[in-house]
Structure formats: C-alpha cells, structure tokens
Amino acid sequence: MRKSLFTAFGAVLLALAGVSPAAAESASTPYTPPAGLTATDLTFRNGGTELHGSVVRRADLDPAVRHPAIVLVHGSGAGPREELGQEAEVFARAGLVTLIYDKRADYTKTHRDYSALADDAVAGVRALAALPDVDPARTGLWGLSEGGWIAPLAASRSAEVKFLVTIGAPGLPPARTQAWNLINRITRAGVTPSTVDAIVGTGMGLAIATDGFPQAAYDPVPALRQIRQPVLAIWGELDTQVPPRESAEVFRRELTASPSVTVRILPHGAHAGRVTTDGYDRVGGPTINGFGMGELLPGYGTLMTDWITQVTGGRLPTSAADALPAQRSDSIPVSGVGPLWWAAFAAIALALLSWPVWALVRRVRGGLGRPAGARPARLLVLTGLIALVGGVAFPIMTVATSGKQTEPFLFGQPLAWLVLRAVTVLALLCTAWAIAALRSTQGRDRVRLAVTAAGGLLLVPFALSLGLLLP
Secondary structure: OHHHHHHHHHHHHHHHOOOOHHHHOOOOOOOOOOOOEEEEEEEEEEOOEEEEEEEEEEOOOOOOOOEEEEEEEOOOOOOOHHHHHHHHHHHHHOOOEEEEEOOOOOOOOOOOOHHHHHHHHHHHHHHHHOOOOEEEEEEEEEEEOOHHHHHHHHHHHOOOOOOEEEEOOOOOOHHHHHHHHHHHHHHHOOOOHHHHHHHHHHHHHHHHHOOOOOOOOOOOHHHHHHOOOOEEEEEEOOOOOOOHHHHHHHHHHHOOOOOOEEEEEEOOEOHHHEEOOOOOOOOOOOEEOOEEOOOEOOOHHHHHHHHHHHHHOOOOOOOEEOOOOOOOOOOOOOOOOOHHHHHHHHHHHHHHHHHHHHHHHHHHOOOOOOOOOHHHHHHHHHHHHHHHHHHHHHHHHHHHOOOHHHOOEEOOEEHHHHHHHHHHHHHHHHHHHHHHHHHHOOHHHHHHHHHHHHHHHHHHHHHHHHOOOOO
C-alpha cells in the first residue's frame, strides 16, 4: 500500500516535470542509410512482443556469401533504431550485416525489464542469423550504456551469440550508477557537494523504495561470470554517466569464463565513444529529436571492427587491458529509505495536520473565538508542511528529470532548494514560538498546541536527513 501510494505520488511529480512515462514508447521508425549502404526492414518476435528493425548492409555485399553479423542494443531512453545509425554504418561499411531495431513499446521511465530486453536481443540475433547472407557462427551482440547490462545478460543466456562488444557498459547496479551520474551533473552546475549528496541520496532512496526506479538493484556480475564468448569492452576516458574505472575493473575481474577479454579505454572520449571536450558536451554528429548525438571518436570504429574481424576469422585475441582511467569520484552504494523514514514522515505530517483538523472540528461544533496559540500554530503548520513536502518532492523531481530541477542556482544552492531551506528555518522559529506560547494555554488548547509543536521538533532531525539544514 505504501509503495503504491508513493509510486502514484511520483507519477504526479513526473507529470508536473513534463516527463510522461508513455513518452518513452517508441514507434516503428524507418531508417534511411547514406550512400553506399542499403537498409531492409526486418520484423521479429520475442514471445508475444513484435519488434521492428532495419538490416543495414554495404551495397556491394555479395548476397550469395554468408557474412559476419551484429545486433546493436540500445542504451536507456525511447530507443528508436535511427539513434544507432552512426554505429550501424561503421559496422556495415566493414562488411558486417547489421541489425538495429526499435525498443519494445512497454519500456518507460518507470518500467523496464532487463530480462525481457535481453530476450529481445537474443530474438534479434536469431532472426538476423536466419537470413541467407548471414553466417550464424559469426553473429554477435553490441551493447551501449544500459545495453551494457542487457547485451551481456543476453550473451550469458544464448550460445547463438558468438561474440560481445560493449561501450560505456556499467559494471555496477543501476541505482548506484545513476546516483554517480546525477552527482556529477549537479556538481558541475555549481551546487555544493553536501547539498548534492543530500538531494541525490534522498531522491534515489525514495525512487528505489517506491519502485519508481526500475531494476535499481540489478547486479551485472552473475551474467558476466556466465559469458563464454570473446568480449571487447570499451569505455571513454571522460565518461561522466557510467563510472569508467570501476566498471572496467568489474568486467576485467568477473569475465572469468570468457576465452578472450579485451578492455580498451578511449583517450579523451565521452560516454558512448563520442568526441567531447569535457565529458559532457558532444562535438559534431547528427541531431536526432533535438539532441546532438556527437561525432564518433576517431579510431573507435576501427578498434571494434578490427577486433571483430580477428574474432570472426578464428583468431582469438590474447586477453589484454588498457590502464584504467582516473575517475572523477568514486561511486557510493544507494538503497531505499527504510521504515523509520516513513514513520518519521507520517508522524510529522499527522502532528502538523492535527491543528487545522481540530480547528475545523471546533468550528463545526460552534466554538467561538480564537484558541490560545493559534497564530504560531498556523504559521508552523504552513511552513512545516511546505518544508516537509517540498523537501521530499524536490529530490524526486531532481531524479525524475535527471538533475534539471537544480537550475537556476544561487550561493551553491538550487534556487528552489534555497527557498525550502529558508522556509525550514522559519518553521523552526515558529516551533520555538509555539513552545513559548504553551505557557499561556490551558487544558485541551495546551495539549493540541503541544502536539503541533512536537511536529515542528520532529522536523529538525528529518530536515537534517534531507539536507535542508546542512551548511
């Protein structure tokens, strides 16, 4: 019941933030290749789910010969096939028959199933390998970012996958990875580290506890240990979305069953192997749905196709690993808020709301005049509830919008957060006023004012946990 109520609350906040869960659904989008390449539609199924894609080939590829092939797996987001057009063109020009496909329609910001997505990828491999110009013994998978959880899971399940390539694959659970990503993004905007940690920690803790962050605790290690195919794992040195050093360490350590593991770091590369100046911007490249994709880093495509040519030619590379990159900061484990947090939230809300409820009952019963202590109680209820609800809503909005709610900021604080901090201080002053007013109250008025003041006192440790009273 608690989860369903707060999941609904989170959905309302997503809507207010302009983020619709349904917006992640992707329709079938035709892909138009550049000169020298061709694209043919391919529809395949994973159980009751129908998936649509495009098979990209070099125009001069001999249809009478079986060629190596690869299926590309999206990162997070809606996942129309055109988003992987640049990578598809690299592989196709190297002679690989390449499948890009639209992500399943039930994938949303609040619902995703890595197991089902991995089965989609396996179904894609099976459909691609069934084509007359594809060699099933030389057909593999490529996974980007979130696809770096999905493609390895698919490879661990199916011997039909003959090799695996990943770029920017996370080696840590999704919640921990996303927290690191958000902390980087918000810190870059100029927000102080203590405030960033508090906002992200609360937001992620609530998202996990209310099932608002799907697959939060997914552990990639068991799948990595089951992979028996050759693996090429690549990270950009300046990746700010996935911890590159920690993830590379996990892959290097846990791919124990693979006969060949190659770990490569792209110097000065961003997440997804793009050209960048600082890890955040994307230089050049096409624009899709208003988002600049960025140009692929020079040498990145050749690195992949040369490795695939060697593997599909029957010459397994000797396992090797580049020196791991210096990471901006270490990631930290995150978990859902616990029962004590929920109990504190409920106790504060009930204590503060007791005053207006009692005042309404008193009025209905014909009570005359203003009860003693009414002024500090009313102000405490107003400021306390704003601090309580706002202190919870803002971190949720921050997580839901990937940090966009932290702008604009002032004095190292998001402007909205600065206002909430000021309101919290006012609530504490009103609490002191209400406690002082207890001296002049008697009987039931004294008890009711004391209950309301208790809500203000409980707000102190709760606000500290939210970061509203941190320096």
